[in-house]
Amino acid sequence: MSGEDCDAFDRGDNDGQKPDKMFTLKKWNAVAMWSWDVECDTCAICRVQVMDACLRCQGESKKDSYGKQDCVVVWGECNHSFHFCCMSLWVKQNNRCPLCQQEWSIQRMGK
């Protein structure tokens, strides 16, 4: 290891003024991860994890637009969730939830 990061300096700012605490926070870089609030990690229609884009979107995006978060998740009234892309194709064939066979109606969309 080198001393590069050890950057001692001696400037007389705030010298006489004692802070009330021994350690005070100057900067905090906080990290969090988001994920869809789903019961099942995998989209039952395309078998891809809902955190990833669905198969079709992965195929289309390839190089230019990966990482775009257009491929959102949709929740039905039954609380089952799928890629929105996958579900919109599915309901054209069969207006029932692939998992519980209840009639499909959208409860909410991911954003």
Add this chain to the structure above:
Amino acid sequence: MLKDKGQVTFEDKWPAMRPIVLKLLKQETVTQTEWQDLFGSVHSVCLWDERGPYKLRDALQQDIMMYIKQAQNRVLAQREDQALLKAYIAEWGKFFTQCNYLPTPFRQLENSINNVSKVSSSNTSSTQKKNNNNNIEDSLVRKLMLDSWNQSIFMDIKQRLQDSAMKLVQAERNGESFDSQLVIGVRESYVNLCSNSVDKLQIYRENFEAAYMQATEEFYKLKASEQLLANGVQSYMKYADQRLKEEEARAHRYLEPGSGSVAALTQCCEKVLIGEHLPTLLAESAPLIKAGETEKLQLMFRLLDRVPEGVTPILRDLEAHIVSAGLADMVASADIITSDSEKYVERLLDLFKRFSSLAKDAFLDDPRFLTARDKAYKCVVNDTTVFKLELPSSALIRGSKGTAPESKCPELLANYCDMLLRKTPLSKRLTSEQIESRLRDVLLVLKYIENKDVFMRYHKAHLTRRLILDSSADSEKEEDMVEWLREVGMPADYVNKLARMFQDIKVSEDLNTQFRTDTTRHDAINIKILNAGAWARGSERVTVSLPLELEDYIPEVEEFYKKKHSGRKLQWYHHMSNGTITFANSVGRFDLDVTTFQMAVLFAWNQRPMEKISYENLRLATELPDPELRRTLWSLVAFPKLKRQLLCHEPVVQNPKDFTENTTFWVNQEFALVKNGKPQRRGKINLIGRLQLSTERSQIEDNHSIVQLRILRTQEAIIKILKMRKRITNTALQSELVEILKNMFLPSKKMIKEQLEWLIEHKYMRRDDEDINTFIYMA
């Protein structure tokens, strides 16, 4: 005219014809009248005497034979070889010239004899026309002359002729000079003598060429052994090389061009000079390779490549040399390279360059040698002698029963790559071009790594660290590297995931800007909210009880995020977060870059600045898991860069493992940064080091998840193949599987077998009832 029929007979005419014929044979001058008379006589005999043509032919043959006998006597009178050859060539020259003259007056004879035989065999007029149109080559009389020569003089003395000619060639080989025209003359006579229009070279090949070959072979059989014995292999190779060139040039002189003789002779020389001494020559290959004698090796390569299977053993020698020299080199410097990834990669590249220049200088970059180099270098790169990374055998993972030790190369390579891409002393020292060229070097070595998945995992972990700590040296180079990884064939889903991380960081930066404008009082906080799918799949969080100063921010961030998005949940990754705190003591004020864990530990003293706090109580205060707390404390009591540490502890231990519940810690009120031996009152130090993101637990998890990922990838690949093939034999499946997975790792036979069993058990596939080595897909 009818009455004249039968009146002119062969017997009438011949006495007048014969002297002219003899003169012609002897190449004596004939007058215009004699020449024309001969035409006329031949015509009359053929026209009036029914048996005339045959009688004429027989008489002609007799005289030709007689002439040849005389010529033979003149030739054989010569006792000395050169004189004999000279005489023969002279006689032949004369005779051969006559072969082109004598037939002309007898053309009528040929037509008569041919017509009779053609008509009697009821040939069509078109073939007759062709025969009438005869050229001198097809001439019956010419054939008669050549065959007579062949059967008499040639048969009798050809052995002497050949022997004499070969003696001359041999004399030339031994450095004596002579009239090369003699040998060429003999060869020409052999070539021209042949009356076989289908294979004009028959006599030449069966006699002259065969004799030439035999003589050459015998000569070098003797010489080669002598030379080898007297001067050894290395000087022999020079001899052989020179001789091969010489013989090729000689063959061009003495053998018939366009007959394939030169190639045959060269092959014969190669056999005698090289092929028959192959084992002796090859015994030198390994020592020469070892000594790096590129010039001699080049000669050896050139020579041995001339004979079948000559090069194969050299390839093996080169391969063995690279493996053993490479490994010896690595083992010799094991101490340095196992701990220093820069040195390690430099050493590997150095070896690669060394072996490549050997392949270039000695073997002219011949593809076969490059393949041997690649094969051997792969062994060196993937060797496990120097260090071993034990992948855990774990019952937790389905279908797994442990794996063999692996090379640490992928890990060190990823570390080196990190050193180039992160702000480090190394990356600061190098120019952009130098960094690029070194990254290219990494990619070169990467090609040879079997377990690319291990590299990918470490590379991704390093990239995560760089992006989260904002410690990339050059963000453009970062993204270039992603594309280069794609170019060298790293799996697309992996590369895409890396690219997605860059994208995600940008999205997060925008979000942070919005957060900071929306909520004005938060100058102290930056947020990164990242896509868990891209960044953190499978990695577990480490929990910590945050100091109040930090905890206050959490609900506000969450509130803000909820307004921006819906259907999302947030998880805090405090082992990834970090910050800067100011530490004030009696000496001065210092800014410390710390991890959130370090922060949590240090803030425990804010309520009780002068107290000693036990390990046990720090654990209660921070709620950090034991290994994490030990590591964090160790970084505060024994940070390598510091002369005066931040925390003191008692009793003093040499290893974080030796902290007990009752070890006590207190803040060093004498803490200061020391510069040039003097304590400073102000300063800034980064205490994060390599701590962040590399929790002990997650390192084990990394290895776990590599195994798990391999199992998953293997299962996926098997299903993919079966879906496509419906039914497939075990052997075919294995080879397709390796093809699919080779860019990630080499699946072991054992692992494949385990996964096949697992998939059968879970009814994804079954064995064929007829043949247990065939698998059938079950949809």
